Amino acid sequence: MTEVVRLGRKYILNRVSPELWPTIHYNRYIYQKLKYRNPTHPTDLLYIQPSAIDKYTHKVSKYRGLGQIKGGTWDTDWKKLSENWKYAGLIERFEEGKKWEDTQYVRIPNQKFFTEGKIKDGYDNAEDFIEYRCSYVDSLYESMKREGYKPNTDNVHSDFPSQDQRSESRMQSLEPLVCIDRKGKIILRDGFHRITIAQIIGIDKIPVHVLCRHKLWQIKKDKFLAGGLDSNSAEHDQVENHPDL
Numbered sequence: 001m002t003e004v005v006r007l008g009r010k011y012i013l014n015r016v017s018p019e020l021w022p023t024i025h026y027n028r029y030i031y032q033k034l035k036y037r038n039p040t041h042p043t044d045l046l047y048i049q050p051s052a053i054d055k056y057t058h059k060v061s062k063y064r065g066l067g068q069i070k071g072g073t074w075d076t077d078w079k080k081l082s083e084n085w086k087y088a089g090l091i092e093r094f095e096e097g098k099k100w101e102d103t104q105y106v107r108i109p110n111q112k113f114f115t116e117g118k119i120k121d122g123y124d125n126a127e128d129f130i131e132y133r134c135s136y137v138d139s140l141y142e143s144m145k146r147e148g149y150k151p152n153t154d155n156v157h158s159d160f161p162s163q164d165q166r167s168e169s170r171m172q173s174l175e176p177l178v179c180i181d182r183k184g185k186i187i188l189r190d191g192f193h194r195i196t197i198a199q200i201i202g203i204d205k206i207p208v209h210v211l212c213r214h215k216l217w218q219i220k221k222d223k224f225l226a227g228g229l230d231s232n233s234a235e236h237d238q239v240e241n242h243p244d245l
Helices: 003-033 085-094 104-112 126-147 194-200 216-224 234-240
Strands: 044-050 068-070 177-180 186-189 206-214
Touching: 068 216, 085 104, 085 126, 085 194, 104 126, 126 194, 177 194, 186 206, 194 206, 206 216, 216 234
Parallel strands: 068 206, 177 206
Antiparallel strands: 044 206, 177 186
């Protein structure tokens, strides 16, 4: 019963949260304009180098809308992207040429979920996971290899498997979600497939949505744009050449 309640809550959040986002984003931007000199509109895109992403975090909620500005220590609690099972599994599949069933992408969900009678992303067995989810990832890889990165905002990935729990979520229309830490480091929050495949293929630049900026980074941006950073300092160069500007 607990698992059903958890999945039901996740389904509702996937469906309802993005529906409220236009109001949340409008109010957030008005508030941030009062508090900061140069806030970025929550829905604005950044263009980043996928190869620059080597960390990820789950410490910022992706259900509270885009463009959050938060202080605290959330940005210090991250993990290496190479240690993520999705990332490792895609490397095994597309760089090492392994069968899906021999990759971490299938082994980990099977061990942690399917064999325990739990559901993962709408699937309850490895066979369906391979047939539908993995087949979709194969087609995503071939599409990106052939045509480059196509923005999700263009709804080009409409062939997302209907069996998948996230198939009806408006979050599927977003680009990868990233967070920016206090020093300007870009950390992945969601979009592991597109970021990893872009790295494997060698795509130079892709669009992302910023889920959250650290408050200290926003203050540093404001200070730079107000001419308050020494133009000869390393800090000035770091901000000036950052994709967030």
